[in-house]
Amino acid sequence: MRKFYVLLILVAVAFNYSIGQTVKAKIDFESLEHDFGTFKEEQGSQSYSFKFTNNGASPLILNNVRAACGCTTPQWTKEPVAPGQSGFIKVSYNPRNRPGPFNKTVTVTSNAENTTVVLRIKGVVEQREKTLAEKYPREIGPLRAKTNHLSFVKIAENDVKTEELEVINDSGESVKVDFKTPPGHLTVKAEPATIPAKGKGKIIVTYDAGKINSYGFMMHRIYLTLNGESNYRNSIGISATIEEDFSALTPEELASAPVVSFDEKAYDFGDINQGDEVEHTFTIKNSGKRDLIIRRVKTSCGCTAVTPEKKIISANESVPLKVKFNSRGKRGRQNKSITVITNDPKNPTTILRVSTNIKSAG
Secondary structure (H helix, E strand, O other): HHHHHHHHHHHHHHHHHHHHOOOOEEEEEEOEEEEEEEEEHHOEEEEEEEEEEEEOOOEOOOOEEEEEEOEEEEEEEEOOOOOEEEEEEEEEEOOOOOOOOEEEEEEEEEEEEEOOEEEEEEEEEEOOOOOOHHHHEEEEOOOEEEEEEEEEEEEEEEEEEEEEEEEOOOOOOOOOEEEEEOOOOOEEEOOOOOEOOOOOOEEEEEEEEEHHOOEEEEEEEEEEEEEEEEEEEEEEEEEEEEOOOOOOOOHHHHOOOEEEEEOEEEEEEEEEEEOOOEEEEEEEEEEEOEEEEEEEEEEEOOOOEEEEOOEEEEEEEEEEEEEEEEEOOOOOOEEEEEEEEEOOOOOOEEEEEEEEEOOOOO
């Protein structure tokens, strides 16, 4: 008899489990993937509705519909879907500035027995013809350019390098291009000097590193005069990193070259009060056989001052490098860098760092 009751209980549990399974909702889609094919970018957003049916025994509730990226926007049936009834998930893809093939997913979660379903859209976007303003987004008066900055990247200390910047005259009249006095190491000209209406031209800049007598990252700005009118907004930034040329050194010279080292490369002042001025001394050492020359010391902020005790360091000599930080006008966590450039051929640039946390007054 006991066995009979145990068997009866097991049958009841199994029956209840079976009933529990059958009363769940079940979401079935007509398709899980849609291919938009090839379409033009200017056609705008493309949409497709994935239709589904609740083939379960309980109302179906879509808990969340999540797109894989912001370029894909889903809309869906928000109210519960009764058994046997249908709903939709409308997926839109925005092709603006997204030429080429795409393959995106939309993840659907619900209270159905198949809790998670992944839908997929794909296609190929043909790039539209960009407007002049998009091709040349930077305005320099009536002229347009792709950028208002020319980077010469790296230049050896005595090299001469030339770069060009293409410009478009977007106005209805010709524009005569002149330049206010540029820095002595830069030679600037426009070709043609007068750019016709809707015509193209170029600004040619020649950088003579031998005339600047400095090392490291350099930033300058040249100002244009257009049809005789000057405006400080009509300018082009010029940047370059000037490096010492060690290419002519012989193996013997390299073996006896100066070698720079520091006792530490980072220092944290800890917590300080706003308005405090703090200082720390790094030690710079020449472990080589010839004089170590400090070419340049540059800070990332005017709030940081660096004073090297001397700029020529003899072999095996160590000298202090005092760093002062002024917290006036600063708040919170501060991280500043000091770039030290020397004539060490293997390690010409060293970056030191100081940091602190500034507590607000009061």
